[in-house]
Amino acid sequence: MKGAIAQCLEDMVKNQFGKDKWETSLENAGMSKTAFFMPVQNIEDKNVMKLIDSVCKTVNISQAQAADAFGDYWVNVYAPKLYKAYFKNATSAKELILNMDGVHDSVTKNIKDATPPRFEYEWKDDKTLIMKYKSQRGLIVFLVGLIKGVGKHYNENIRVTQLGTNKVQIIFPN
Numbered sequence: 001m002k003g004a005i006a007q008c009l010e011d012m013v014k015n016q017f018g019k020d021k022w023e024t025s026l027e028n029a030g031m032s033k034t035a036f037f038m039p040v041q042n043i044e045d046k047n048v049m050k051l052i053d054s055v056c057k058t059v060n061i062s063q064a065q066a067a068d069a070f071g072d073y074w075v076n077v078y079a080p081k082l083y084k085a086y087f088k089n090a091t092s093a094k095e096l097i098l099n100m101d102g103v104h105d106s107v108t109k110n111i112k113d114a115t116p117p118r119f120e121y122e123w124k125d126d127k128t129l130i131m132k133y134k135s136q137r138g139l140i141v142f143l144v145g146l147i148k149g150v151g152k153h154y155n156e157n158i159r160v161t162q163l164g165t166n167k168v169q170i171i172f173p174n
Contacts (some may be wrong), residue, residue: 001048001137002081002114003041009048010037011057012073017059029054039082042113045137064141071145075153093154094172097131097147117143129170130163144168 013022023033029050037043056066080087086103090096104116112134117135124130133140145164147170150157158172 001043001045002116003037003043004039004044004078006037006048006051007039008074008078009051009070011078012070013055013059015077016069016073021055021058025051025054025058025114028058040111049135059163064144065143067141068148069145070079070142071147071149072152073149075146075149087153090125093150093156093158096150096154097170099160118129124169127172127174131168131170133166133168138165140165140168 010022013025026033026035029047031047031051052063052066055061056063061069083103086099087096090099099119100123101119104118107114107116115135117133117137117139119134120132122130122132130145133143140162144160147158147160148169151160157173161169163169
């Protein structure tokens with residue numbers, strides 16, 4: 001996993017819970033409390049997962065709550081600074097979500113060892129999208145949180161429901 005994920009998690013925890021909670025989370029995950037992450041750095045998936053689990057225990061939240069908080073922070077605070085062009089090119093939640101597989105395809109080609117999830121899209125009707133999550137990481141709960149964050153970013157009341165381990169249903173307001 002790329003360091004941007006861990007770096008965003010760090011920023012979120014420090015901003016919402018305090019530096020001490022972040023340091024405790026690092027130590028409980030078996031890392032140095034002064035660990036530093038670079039955006040394109042490779043971090044073993046299992047270490048990021050241990051860190052996420054540690055954050056959940058340290059701040060007493062469920063993985064779903066962590067996923068929602070991370071998704072909101074990634075989309076509305078962290079990513080717009082790092083990936084401004086992707087947000088500029090989309091005028092709605094629907095447009096950004098439908099662009100994500102292309103973004104991840106580009107990331108895979110342009111950043112060494114990047115393996116972001118990939119997506120397939122299927123429309124049930126003109127407002128309901130089924131989005132298939134293709135990743136071995138099993139982090140679909142984070143996709144749900146990220147989609148909620150996209151809705152907030154565009155001030156759109158989208159509804160997202162997890163359908164099993166590799167699909168979500170998104171209902172757009174219009």
